[in-house]
Amino acid sequence: MAEKTYSQAINEALEEEMRRDEKVYILGEDVGAFGGCFGVTTGLLEKFGAERVLDAPISETAIMGSAVGAAVAGLRPVPEIMFVDFVGVCLDELLNQAAKMHYMFGGKAKVPLTLRMAGGAGVGAAAQHSQSLEAFMCHIPGIKVVMPATAADAKGLLKSAIRDDNPVVFLEHKALYGASGEVPEGEYTIPLGKADIKREGKDVTILAYSMMLHKALAAAETLALEGIEAEVIDPRTLVPFDKETLYKSIEKTGRLVIVHEAVKQGGFGGEIAAMVAEECFDSLDASIKRVAAPFTPIPFASNLEAAYIPDEAKIIEAVKSFF
Amino acid sequence: MAQIMLMPKLGLTMKKGKIVSWLKNEGEAVALGEALLEVMTEKVNIKVESPYNGVLYKIIGAPGSNYPISVPLAVLAEEGDGAAALEAALDEAKSVLQAALAGGSDDAEKKKEAKPVKPFGVFAGTGKVSPRAAKLADKEGVALGLINGSGPNGKVVEEDVLNYIAQVKGETTSELRPIDPQSMRGVIADRMIKSRREAAHVTLMKEVDMTSLKDVREQLNALGADKRVKFSFTDFLVKFTGQALAEFPLVNSRSTDKEIELAKSINVGVAVALEEGLVVPNVKNVPILTLEQISAKIKDLAARARNSELDPSEIEQGTFTITNLGAYGVEGFTPIINRPETAILGVGTIRQKPIMVDSRLENRSFMTLSLSLDHRIIDGSLAADFLGRLIEMLENPYPWFQLQPQGNDDLLIKTGGIETPHDLLEAFSGGLAELKEDAPELAIGFESLMAPVFCEGELGIMEKELMAVAVAIYGKCEYCIAAHVYNAMNAGASGDQVMEAAGVAVAFGGGPAMAYTVTKVRECVKAFGG
Amino acid sequence: MALSKEQMLDLYRQMRMIREFEETVAKFFSQGQIPGFVHLYIGEEAVATGVCANLEKQDYIASTHRGHGHGIARGASLNKMMAEIFGRADGECKGKGGSMHIADVELGFLGANGIVGAGLPLATGAGFAAKYMKTNGVAICFFGDASSNRGTFHESLNMASIQKLPVVFVNENNMYGISMSQERHQNITDIADRAGSYGMPGMVVDGNDVMAVYEAAEEAVKRARAGGGPVLIECKTYRHHGHFEGDPCVYRCDEEVNTWKAKDPLPRFVNRLQEMKMATEAEINQIDIEVKKIIADAVEFAQNSPVPSLDELTSDVYCD
Known part of the structure; x- marks a missing residue:
């Protein structure tokens, strides 16, 4: 194990997969010599050349659309859309092309691409550069949605995503790029659709992903001082979603708090809550709580942004409402 | 709502x-x-x-x-x-x-x-009940309405149901303990059910008058007070049972499915209750032991049984068992035979009962013996005879200890209703004696009046007393009747003579005199005659 | 390069096949035997036929909502295409795609597409893949006049140009974006003029002249295959039917339709073949009879095919 940043871990995954499979290439705005807006692709141009690390014009549609075409034609593109907020620009290529081709073509076409995008607030990037838009991605059948919270998970999951024959949306959190974590040495992958119990507990289940995992873990430590042992589950992949791990945990604890940074209304937490209510109702000893952002665009001013982002205190408050 | x-x-x-x-x-x-x-x-x-x-x-x-x-x-x-x-x-x-x-x-x-x-x-x-709590309540058959909710807004949560169940269980159901077959309880369970299954149990119950034995026990304990010997009823029971067994060898037998062993020795077991179960050490060769030896042996066995110090041989080779639940107030019960023995004697509690003895109401002590027998080996009549013999000894124990009855008068029950002639006599003379203490002049005066009248004169004492009987009847005084009938008969009057004197009173006094004559006079004649 | 008689007759057969296929679809659609909606290629057969005659096995085409002709020209199975349009289990896409999503990736047919202009970046990506994998392949993108107003057109031509990708953008200018005529939806007459903006050659050809299309495409495909980068070819043509079957066509006049029907690519090519003494009437008739038989067989195949099993509803959402 070695201490690495989330960004380094992603970079390593890209490098390893590009070495492993020549069909893997990177395409995105400023991913070449610039190393990506967040530096994630630093050094890859030098290692693999301009044929495999392609700077794209500001053309999200063409980036994503050509990646779909190349993927159907047999390559494994890893396009990068700098901010997830820009996905709207190329949404047709994701929603109507990549997601549906395998099905529409009766299973004959494969679209093995991994669309990397950076999301998340907390850096003062305001309304068009800070969103968490996973919910509507999860609403599109045919794509997988991955949201890693740690460096180790980011690396292992990205490698799995690149090897996956389906289009995978890989949502990175921009405020986590500099966060360090233990990353296993050598080759490893983490399967998509497998949640990870990041902390065991018996009194309440907190489901949190991406940046919110870290807030949930911090909240759990505080709660432990008061005798409440929270189990913290990181689904890591939202589609496919590991229901089994969550349900088992709820069977144990009887209580569920879902935490995500995206706005609560229409958020993926609503889907999880509905899922649990439908399939796991009898295990609940309390109503399900969601801790999520208010239904508003993300503000710029630091104090407003801080108020917008769900934090430890809100998680603790939600948990305590059970007791 | x-x-x-x-x-x-x-x-x-x-x-x-x-x-x-x-x-x-x-x-x-x-x-x-x-x-x-x-x-x-x-x-x-x-x-x-x-x-x-x-x-x-x-x-x-x-x-x-x-x-x-x-x-x-x-x-x-x-x-x-x-x-x-x-x-x-x-x-x-x-x-x-x-x-x-x-x-x-x-x-x-x-x-x-x-x-x-x-x-x-x-x-x-x-929704005042959590789904989890509702499911649990449903599963456990608990009515949710009975449970107070501790969750937010008073919602019933799982913990509330669990607590409720724990509370209710604590009130109504017992703790379950496994029975280790190797434990004493396990062995007892096995032996009891085996005996119940194998032997054809019949239980005879019969009451024993323990009054005499009580007397004997008191006398012996009084004699032995300085030796600090104190006999229990069990000691006597073991002794007399040993004797009875000697006379009925079939009851002193051990049996298997195929054969009956008429035991050579008479080893009477005494059940000792321990916290973890029951042990039955036995007193070997009872007929050759004195009551003192029996008593000492039983005390020793019981003490060592309680300290788990019994030797296996002291439990084995029993030929008959006595189990005494008297201390618990049990009267009769149906004891299970301690196999391979063929009979067991259950001893009940001793209770005092009023009973008529020779037209006197006496306060006597009774005890019920419950004899269970294996009917495959012992017939009911034989068992009844054995029990009868045992009771005979228990009811007449004096010869066995060279003792005489003592304090039998204490057995009399004083009744407040119809008084016997003796009572009347006693009451009158007792009253007079007391009067001498309390009011001597009056007593002396009365005696100085009576003495010259009832002395030998022209008329004999008997005649005068017979006349007094008639006058007493006419005066409707039962104390006087008793006293003068007694005196007349002491003076030589026959019952017929007393009744003739009474006839004189009837001639003058009619119905009331007749009533006294046929009741009090006749009773007194009977009581004081011969 | 002059074409042999055989190649010329193949062009005719291909156009006739498309015409027969589409007329048959129209017939069954009107009878209610085909669900949904269909966009027919009648009148535009020369474009697909002329372009695809230049393609090799490793090449790709990306199509449009009006895609039957492209698929047939690329060699897709007529039986499977017909079955797909009928919504049957033996269709190209197991009956799950329908008219607008017929594809055969094995054949390099990246599919018809329900989104106007969506094929442009797909073909660009396929061209990238061909270049990346050095297959010597080219990618053709068929797209309509109205698509040239979409961002995908701009982004794709620009990206293909800067990356010098082997892509030939074939604009089928049938003069209408649904009901909106070209003169209303853009202020240029020749879409090919836009090629210059992206630094690539643009050509305008008579889209109803299969030979003209063939020759333009031949030049563009050669250039692309040789690493010369993308080309934009604008083929002026016309759809005889409405945007979709059942379109009342209130937006155009009979006169216009008749003018274009007079320029129908099939009779024009037959005349030319006869003028060039390349084919006798009997030979043409013979082809027509053969084609009718093939299409009739395709209909029979489609009608005999079962509807998809309900298991298909949720299968193929993801690859395993």
Whole structure:
């Protein structure tokens, strides 16, 4: 194990997969010599050349659309859309092309691409550069949605995503790029659709992903001082979603708090809550709580942004409402 | 909260009921327990009480119609119910009723029966029970209404149900302990059930008069007080049982399925109750032991049994067992034979009872012996004879210890009703004696009056006393009758002479004199004659 | 390069096949035997036929909502295409795609597409893949006049140009974006003029002249295959039917339709073949009879195919 940043871990995954499979290439705005807006692709141009690390014009549609075409034609593109907020620009290529081709073509076409995008607030990037838009991605059948919270998970999951024959949306959190974590040495992958119990507990289940995992873990430590042992589950992949791990945990604890940074209304937490209510109702000893952002665009001013982002205190408050 | 009145299940087999009539009108207040409607089941008409306090909001079950059990019949409004909640409840009730009536097949009825409409809380939507708690309560058959919720807003959560169950279990059910077959309890269980299964148990019960033995025991204990010897009834029982067994060898036998062993020695076991069960050490060769030796041996065995210091040989080779539950106030019981023995004697408690002895009411002590026998080996008549012999010895113990009865007068019961001639005599003379202490002049005066009259003169004492008998009868004084009949007969009067004197009194006194003559005079003649 | 008689007759057969296929679809659609909606290629057969005659096995085409002709020209199975349009289990896409999503990736047919202009970046990506994998392949993108107003057109031509990708953008200018005529939806007459903006050659050809299309495409495909980068070819043509079957076509006049029907690519090519003494009437008739038989067989195949099993509803959402 070695201490690495989330960004380094992603970079390593890209490098390893590009070495492993020549069909893997990177395409995105400023991913070449610039190393990506967040530096994630630093050094890859030098290692693999301009044929495999392609700077794209500001053309999200063409980036994503050509990646779909190349993927159907047999390559494994890893396009990068700098901010997830820009996905709207190329949404047709994701929603109507990549997601549906395998099905529409009766299973004959494969679209093995991994669309990397950076999301998340907390850096003062305001309304068009800070969103968490996973919910509507999860609403599109045919794509997988991955949201890693740690460096180790980011690396292992990205490698799995690149090897996956389906289009995978890989949502990175921009405020986590500099966060360090233990990353296993050598080759490893983490399967998509497998949640990870990041902390065991018996009194309440907190489901949190991406940046919110870290807030949930911090909240759990505080709660432990008061005798409440929270189990913290990181689904890591939202589609496919590991229901089994969550349900088992709820069977144990009887209580569920879902935490995500995206706005609560229409958020993926609503889907999880509905899922649990439908399939796991009898295990609940309390109503399900969601801790999520208010239904508003993300503000710029630091104090407003801080108020917008769900934090430890809100998680603790939600948990305590059970007791 | 709006409440739904359901067709009640008014009997084990009731599946549906017919509404005879509603006893309240819509809009009318109804109290909990007040008759709300009359329902006819297959068997009987029943007035159904309201399970709620409130107002009969709407009736949806029509008189004259049949409804399956548990279907809604009416909606009751409780205080504070809003119109919307009531209408919602009414809609729900109607739809449940319609659904129940539409699915009129047996299956549908069964389903309804299996899952009756939940009448509480459903319609107002105030989820006061967590689903997890509800599931647990359902599984454990706990009525949620009995549980106080500790969750947010008083919601019943799982923990509340668990606590409730723990509390209820603590009150009503026992702790379960496994029986280790190697433990004493395990061995006892095995032996008891085996004996019960193998031997043909018959139990004879008979009462023993223990008065004499009590006397003997007291005398012996008094004699042995300086030696600190104190005999128990068990000691005597062991002794006499040993003797009886010697006389009835078949009762002193051991048996297997195939053979009967007539034991050479008579080893009488005494059951000793311990905390973890029962042990039966035995006193070997009882007939050759003195009562003192028996007593000492029993005390020693019991003490060592309690300290788990018995030698296996002291438990083995028993030929007969005595088990005494007298200390627990048990009178009679049906003891299980300590196999391979063929009989066991159960000893009950000793109780005092009033009993007529020679026309005297006596306070005597009785005890019931319960003899269980293996009828495969011992016949009832033989067992009865054995028991009879044992009782005979117990009831007449004096010769066995060279003692005489003592303190038998204490047995007399003083009654407040009809007094015997002796009582009368005693009361009178006792009274006079006391009078001498309290008022000597009066006593002396009376005696100085009487003495010159009842002395030998021209008339003999007997004649004078016979005359006194007649006068006493005429004077209706029973004390005088007793005293003068006694004196007359002491002076040589026969019973006939006393009765003739009484005849003189009857001639003058008529009926009352006759009454005294046939009762008191006759009793006194009987009592004092010969 | 002059074409042999055989190649010329193949062009005719291909156009006739498309015409027969589309007329048959129209017939069954009007009878209610085909669900949904269909956009027919009648009148535009020369474009697909002329372009695809230049393609090799490793090449790709990306199509449009009006895609039957492209698929047939690329060699897709007529039976499977017909079955797909009928919504049957033996269709190209197991009956799950329908008219607008017929594809055969094995054949390099990246599919018809329900989104106007969506094929442009797909073909660009396929061209990238061909270049990346050095297959010597080219990618053709068929797209309509109205698509040239979409961002995908701009982004794709620009990206293909800067990356010098082997892509030939074939604009089928049938003069209408649904009901909106070209003169209303853009202020240029020749879409090919836009090629210059992206630094690539643009050509305008008579889209109803299969030979003209063939020759333009031949030049563009050669250039692309040789690493010369993308080309934009604008083929002026016309759809005889409405945007979709059942379109009342209130937006155009009979006169216009008749003018274009007079320029129908099939009779024009037959005349030319006869003028060039390349084919006799009997030979043409013979082809027509053969084609009718093939299409009739395709209909029979489609009608005999079962509807998809309900298991297909949720299968193929993801690859395993």
